[in-house]
Amino acid sequence: MNSNSKGMTLIVKTVTRLTVGLILIYGIYIVFQGHIGPGGGFAGGVIIALSFIHLMLAFGKEAVLKKIDQEKYFLFASLGALALLMTLSFGFMRRHQPVSSSGDFGLFSGGLIPLSDIASAVMMASGLFVIFLALTLRTKREKK
Amino acid sequence: MEIHLILLFMIFAGIVAVEVKDLISSLIALSAAGLALSLGFLVLKAPSLAITQLVVEILCVIILIRATINKDLPMVKDGRWFFNTVATVLFIGCFLVFSYFALKELPAFGQPLMRVSGEYLAGGFTQTGVANLVSAITLNFRSYDALAEAAIIFASIIGVLAITRRIGKTNEQ
Amino acid sequence: MSTYLLCFILFCVGLYCILRKRNIVKIIIGLGIIEYSVNMFLVLIGYRMQGRAPILAKDQAINNMVDPLTQAMVLTTIVIGLALMVLVVSIAIRIYEKYGTFDITKIRRLRG
Incomplete structure (x- = not known):
């Protein structure tokens, strides 16, 4: 794992190319069905962050940081936290009155709670990825 | 009775994680205890907690190994200091005394207080x-x-x- | 009642690890063990015999669910444990860069 050849070997790269999409889809599924089954925003956000970490460990940091750098990930975390604050405080005002109180066990039931799930998932995913970037990039700089 | 087996396995994995000299083996034993905890949540009818614990455990182990694997670590040496031993015995005894008083107030296993x-x-x-x-x-x-x-x-x-x-x-x- | 005792024993293992070991990584491992025992203890308090998971289904009336309040609290506790672990790991790396060791007694000696 020297610094010139970016990432790991060919086998790891091929397997990563096949599996990282499935992991991302599983995380999104856990987020979106968090109000009708086991799961929720925090677990789904950690799974999405794990798929990013998987990609970065296999392909090197350029695969993840080419389009979006670390400041933008931190911006996403801040936006997720603000969205969570807004949905939860809107829920304080309309307490016990969900917006669409159909209660039919469908994907669009539950009013504001799926929106809070999505906001917390965005915050957790980008925030944990920022933490991982901060720890690992610092370690590489020390090795130089 | 599955929960007794899972708790015994967690205690065993915890003792291995505390006592093993190599740090990587210690981290692996810690993650074994965490996965057993996830299984225990599943037995205790808490599937959301099981998913969250499983995922958080994997992230914790990745961060810990990533943070410690680059350093050439010296072997862990046990300290034998008098004050440390006294403090350890004192804290554990204090905890056991308070847990004895708390154990009489707790509801029995299987009949929770459902007041709220x-x-x-x-x-x-x-x-x-x-x-x-x-x-x-x-x-x-x-x-x-x-x-x-x-x-x-x-x-x-x-x-x-x-x-x-x-x-x-x-x-x- | 014996499950509570096993949880207390697990807590004592973590406490021994924190108080007795000199390596910072071992101390972090002890924190993790204590967190596991506390989570398991809270979920054990809320368990009901022959209970069902607190998730409703469509054409099904369930009347013996386990306690969902302790499960919500443990869900908070797990994520806070992750935040604590990350912060402690970053402080440990900082200490390693400054002093070149993970041993806490040598850190104290260097400080004077």
Whole structure:
């Protein structure tokens, strides 16, 4: 794992190319069905962050940081936290009155709670990825 | 009785994680204890907690190994100091005494006090329209919990960024 | 009642690890063990004999659910434990860069 050849070997790269999409889809599924089954925003956000970490460990940091750098990930975390604050405080005002109180066990039931799930998932995913970037990039700089 | 087996396995894995000299083996034993905890949540009928614990455990092990694997670690040596032994015995004895008093007040295993949560179970679905009652409690009935949790996560992100950024600046100069 | 005792024993293992070991990584491992025992204890308090998971289904009336309040609290506790672990790991790396060791007694000696 020297610094010139970016990432790991060919086998790891091929397997990563096949599996990282499935992991991302599983995380999104856990987020979106968090109000009708086991799961929720925090677990789904950690799974999405794990798929990013998987990609970065296999392909090197350029695969993840080419389009979006670390400041933008931190911006996403801040936006997720603000969205969570807004949905939860809107829920304080309309307490016990969900917006669409159909209660039919469908994907669009539950009013504001799926929106809070999505906001917390965005915050957790980008925030944990920022933490991982901060720890690992610092370690590489020390090795130089 | 599965829960006794899982708890015994967790105690065994914990003792191995404490006593093994090699740090990587110790981290692997810790992750074994965490996966057994996830299995225990599944046995105790808490599937949301099982998913969250499994995922968080994997992330913790990745961060710990990533943080410690680059250093050439010396072997762990046990300290034999008199004060340390006395403090350890004192703390564990204090904990056991207080846990003995607490054990008499606890409800018996299998019959929980449902004073607050009986209300949530009765009217949770009609008031929120959410089938997963754990999500309903976390995000609607006790929303301050979720808000404070988000605040703590954000404070932790800012703390990590502050600590690492200062090192970067001093290294570049 | 014996499950509570096993949880207390697990807590004592973590406490011994924190107080007795000198390596910072071992101390972090002890913190993790204590967190596991506390989570398991809270979920054990809320368990009901022959209970069902607190998730409703469509054409099904469930009347013996386990306590969902302790499960919501443990869901908060797990995520806070992750935040604590990350912060402690970053402080440990900072200490290693400054002093070149993970041993806490040598850190104290260098400080004077």
